[in-house]
Amino acid sequence: xxxxxxxxxxxxxxxxxxxxxxxxxxxxxxxxxxxxxxxxxxxxxxxxxxxxxxxxxxxxxxxxxxxxxxxxxxxxxxxxxxxxxxxxxxxxxxxxxxxxxxxxxxxxxxxxxxxxxxxxxxxxxxxxxxxxxxxxxxxxxxxxxxxxxxxxxxxxxxxxxxxxxxxxxxxxxxxxxxxxxxxxxxxxxxxxxxxxxxxxxxxxxxxxxxxxxxxxxxxxxxxxxxxxxxxxxxxxxxxxxxxxxxxxxxxxxxxxxxxxxxxxxxxxxxxxxxxxxxxxxxxxxxxxxxxxxxxxxxxxxxxxxxxxxxxxxxxxxxxxxxxxxxxxxxxxxxxxxxxxxxxxxxxxxxxxxxxxxxxxxxxxxxxxxxxxxxxxxxxxxxxxxxxxxxxxxxxxxxxxxxxxxxxxxxxxxxxxxxxxxxxxxxxxxx
Amino acid sequence: xxxxxxxxxxxxxxxxxxxxxxxxxxxxxxxxxxxxxxxxxxxxxxxxxxxxxxxxxxxxxxxxxxxxxxxxxxxxxxxxxxxxxxxxxxxxxxxxxxxxxxxxxxxxxxxxxxxxxxxxxxxxxxxxxxxxxxxxxxxxxxxxxxxxxxxxxxxxxxxxxxxxxxxxxxxxxxxxxxxxxxxxxxxxxxxxxxxxxxxxxxxxxxxxxxxxxxxxxxxxxxxxxxx
Numbered sequence: 001x002x003x004x005x006x007x008x009x010x011x012x013x014x015x016x017x018x019x020x021x022x023x024x025x026x027x028x029x030x031x032x033x034x035x036x037x038x039x040x041x042x043x044x045x046x047x048x049x050x051x052x053x054x055x056x057x058x059x060x061x062x063x064x065x066x067x068x069x070x071x072x073x074x075x076x077x078x079x080x081x082x083x084x085x086x087x088x089x090x091x092x093x094x095x096x097x098x099x100x101x102x103x104x105x106x107x108x109x110x111x112x113x114x115x116x117x118x119x120x121x122x123x124x125x126x127x128x129x130x131x132x133x134x135x136x137x138x139x140x141x142x143x144x145x146x147x148x149x150x151x152x153x154x155x156x157x158x159x160x161x162x163x164x165x166x167x168x169x170x171x172x173x174x175x176x177x178x179x180x181x182x183x184x185x186x187x188x189x190x191x192x193x194x195x196x197x198x199x200x201x202x203x204x205x206x207x208x209x210x211x212x213x214x215x216x217x218x219x220x221x222x223x224x225x226x227x228x229x230x231x232x233x234x235x236x237x238x239x240x241x242x243x244x245x246x247x248x249x250x251x252x253x254x255x256x257x258x259x260x261x262x263x264x265x266x267x268x269x270x271x272x273x274x275x276x277x278x279x280x281x282x283x284x285x286x287x288x289x290x291x292x293x294x295x296x297x298x299x300x301x302x303x304x305x306x307x308x309x310x311x312x313x314x315x316x317x318x319x320x321x322x323x324x325x326x327x328x329x330x331x332x333x334x335x336x337x338x339x340x341x342x343x344x345x346x347x348x349x350x351x352x353x354x355x356x357x358x359x360x361x362x363x364x365x366x367x368x369x370x371x372x373x374x375x376x377x378x379x380x381x382x383x384x385x386x387x388x389x390x391x392x393x394x395x396x397x398x399x400x401x402x403x404x405x406x407x408x409x410x411x412x413x414x415x416x417x418x419x420x421x422x423x424x425x426x427x428x429x430x
Numbered sequence: 431x432x433x434x435x436x437x438x439x440x441x442x443x444x445x446x447x448x449x450x451x452x453x454x455x456x457x458x459x460x461x462x463x464x465x466x467x468x469x470x471x472x473x474x475x476x477x478x479x480x481x482x483x484x485x486x487x488x489x490x491x492x493x494x495x496x497x498x499x500x501x502x503x504x505x506x507x508x509x510x511x512x513x514x515x516x517x518x519x520x521x522x523x524x525x526x527x528x529x530x531x532x533x534x535x536x537x538x539x540x541x542x543x544x545x546x547x548x549x550x551x552x553x554x555x556x557x558x559x560x561x562x563x564x565x566x567x568x569x570x571x572x573x574x575x576x577x578x579x580x581x582x583x584x585x586x587x588x589x590x591x592x593x594x595x596x597x598x599x600x601x602x603x604x605x606x607x608x609x610x611x612x613x614x615x616x617x618x619x620x621x622x623x624x625x626x627x628x629x630x631x632x633x634x635x636x637x638x639x640x641x642x643x644x645x646x647x648x649x650x651x652x653x654x655x656x657x
Contacts, residue, residue, distance in 0.1 A: 021541045021550075032529045340525045343486060344586065345514020345542040347507050423486050427525065 022350060026357035033330065033358060034365065044326045045366030047319025048406060051312045052370030052399045053377070058308045059395040060378020062301045068385045069297055070290075079122075079254040080158045081264060081289040083271065085247040087296075103284045105247035108238060110274055114250055115154065117270045120263040125155025125251040130237040135230060136203045137191035146187060147229040148204055150237030158251035161231070166198045166213030169233055173212075177235035181209040185217040186227035204230060207240065316402065319366070320410035327359050327414035331421075338418050339426030348419040355418045359411025360404050367403030371396050432495075433593055433625055434460040434483060439492035439502075441478050441648075452478040454648040455492065460627070462593075465620040467628040467639035475648040477598075480629045484517050484596045485509045497593050514542050518587025522599035524579045526571040526586075532558060533567040536586045543590060557585040561615065577608035584615055588624075595619065595626045601635055613638050 034041045085103050111126040118124055127149060134144040153169045155161075161168075164185065173180055181202065188197045188211070197211045209232060218227055238246065254263035264287060271277075277284055288296070331338070338351055375396075379389040441453040452475045460466055470476040481487035482494060485501055488509070494502045497516060504512065519525075526535045536557055540550040558567055561581040571579050580600060587595055597616065601609030617638060620626050628639055636642050637656070644651040 021544070021547065025538075025541050029529075036529060336525070337527055340527060341538070341542075342510065343484075343513060343519050343525070344539045345510055345590075347510040347542075349507070350542060424481055427486075427521070 022353055023357060026354045027361060029354065030358040030361035034362065040326060041362065041365075044319075044322050044362060045369070047315065047322045048363050048366030048403055049370040049373070051315035051319050052367045052403060053374045054312045054315060055308060055399050055402075056371050056374025056392070056395055057377040058304065059392050060375055060390055061381045062304065063390045063392050064378065064382040064385065064387060066294070066297060066301070067390065068387050070294065079257055079260050081252055081254075081260075081267075081287055081292075083250040083252070083267065083285050083287050085285055087286045087288070104275060105245070106250065106285065108234070108243065108248065110271065111152075111248050111250055113274050114252075114267060114270050115152075118252060118263070118267050120255065120259055120266050121252045122255045123154040123157045123251075123253040125158045126152045126234050127155050127159075127249050127251055128234065128237060128246055130232075130241045131205050133205060135187065135191065137197075137200060139193060140191055142187060142190055142228075145228065146204075148237070149229055149231050150234040151231050152234050154253075155251050158253040160218075162216040163213050164216035165196065166211070168213055169231070174233045174235050177233055177239050179207065179209050179236060180212045180233065182213040182215060182231040183211055184215050184227035184229045187230060188214040202230070204232075205240075316406050319363075320406045323359055323362055323407065324410040324414060326362075327355065327411055328417070330358070331355065331414050331418040334418075335421060335426045335429040338421050339423050339429065342421075342423035343427060351419040352412075352415045355415035356408060356411045359414070360407035363403040363407035364400065367400050371399050374399070432459040433462040433464075433497060435493075435495040436482075437493045437495075439482060439489045439494060441475075441482065441487070442490045451648050453482070453489070456645075456648070456650055457492075458643065458650060458653065460625065462625055463620075463623050464641060465616075465626045465628075465639045466641045466643060467630060467636035468643050468645060469631060469633075469636050470645035470651075471631060474645045476629055476631075476645045478648075479645060480596065480598055480627075483594070483627060484519060485512045510542075514539055515590055516593045518590065518592040518595045520580070520583050520587050520595065520597040520600045522602035524571065524576075524583050524603070526579060526582055528571055531568050531570050532563060532574070532582045532585075535571070535582055536589050539586060539590045553589055557589040558582070560588070561585045575608070576604050577611055580604060580608075580612050581615065584612070584619075588619070593625060595624055596629070597626065598629045599631075600628070601630075601632070609635070 083106070085106055086100055108126065111124075115124040115126070129147060130150050131148040132145060133148075135142045135146045151159075151169065152174050153171060156163070156168050161182075163182070166182070168182060169180075172178070181204070183191070183197055183202070191197065191202060192200060197214055200211050201208045202211060203209075209230075215227070215231075234248075250267075252263060252267050254260040268283060268287060271285055272283065275284055341351060341354075375391055378392075382389045436459070437457050438455040439453055439457070440451070440455055443450045443452060456475075456479065468476050468479060478487065482489055483496075485496070485504075486509075488504075489502055492502065493500060496512065499512075501509070501512060513519075527538070530538075533554055537550050537554045540553060545553070555564070555567070558564055561584055563578060563581055563585065566574060566578060566582075569578075571582070574582070580603075584595075587597075595616075600612055600616070604612060613635065616626055616628070620640075626639075628636065630636050639656070641653070641655045643653050
């Protein structure tokens, strides 16, 4: 049998191991309690799950969208900005929309003035999208989604278009509005599968154009349509598709990063002068670059983020109250257990730790499921936009941290109640 | 050398404006290695006495010295520590954690004592082996018989090598045969030098002890040594 009580104690104590053992013990007890009441626990978890899910799903989707926009924008060359009548992204009511609508169009004459006067710019190009549809050659025809872009020579470097074969547009093509075109790489290989497209004729919107050049392939095209367009002289397009109601975009490439801001200011000044904007009045055109677009996107998503934060915190508070409720029930049900633990030497602090730990485990299980579902749900947008999936690690951490906080905040009162039960009464509790 | 020394211990309760005297200036001493039965009808104050000896309750007045330490002035945390290290409880209703297996039930006091995992494992296995349950370690209480449950409880009480083994009606929920078996375990523990205090109202059970203290109306009615 056991050693007599008079024998000297051989047990060694490790203060650090108490907390560790306690947490481990509490964790397993909590998992046991969870497993013992599956339905009840599942219903309680649901609140936390929804709260965390809503955070993670939106944050993941936002990140996917941002990446998608960044991918799209990389088409613009470096140190390039664009000027248009319309903003690139607009999130507002109809009254703001009207303001843009009332603006004067950016005309060819204005564009030419900028080209003449912008001394700081390396390249200035004018551009307009005219049409999109089916393009055919004598060999084949394309799907009906080919864009027809009118441009000037300066637009090529600004757009990062590099001539792979033949030549680009020159001033003569533009001045005399020739029926020539330059094809995107994929379009060229589709229409002329057997050999060079140069000198061949393609039919775009019923009119024949002579192919004078083919662009180099653009990197790995995620959307697949970065090469799916044809470029014609801007003037040709304006003649065919009308110039009156059309507002052009101006592409300006600065000489280098250092001159970028000055270039933007110079071009703004030129445009304000020729469009007769009163001193002190707002610009009646939009200037944007890759950076400013990303900035705008971030500003927009900030609003969404705030909304999500509010909604999910309401969900989490409701979930927390559910957790508190179930913990109170659990404390009552386990009064006897608490009495036993106190009798064999648990301090109030130990009982507190155990019940808070249980609340945290309950929250974390819900939170972990919410995180998993949120990442999956958010990445549906990645699937939709055909960009690689994203795991927002920072938000996963924040989400799980919030779960712990909810557990601690709403678990403390039940745990306090448990710790302060009278050991004698709780031992007799039936 | 006395292990337990009570000096004029009084315990009063307030119940609905009425004062109940559960214990009135009780004084007695128990030496190390004694096997004492505390007897008395219900309402006599024997449960209160047991709770005080077991450090679950504190006296309203008087002093209680356990193992040369004055327990009567301790706070809640200190009392918990004394319960953990000095006292092993065995209850009538076994009071095992229903969802934990035998091993875990016995290990629990060691966790609160802050003992390392390897040592806990060694000591727990030792305690369960000593009550003959080495092969039942992974069984939960509801997978064991009453006798086996009570032996798990005894193992749990002994695992921290306490100064006192405090048994409250340990055979109350067992049939006569199993009850005798458990009393045999106590007998053996007593022979090894453990101090045992048995709280009961059954003469047959009390007869196993070598000293019987009878309580009536909060006072010691008789205190006699047997054999």
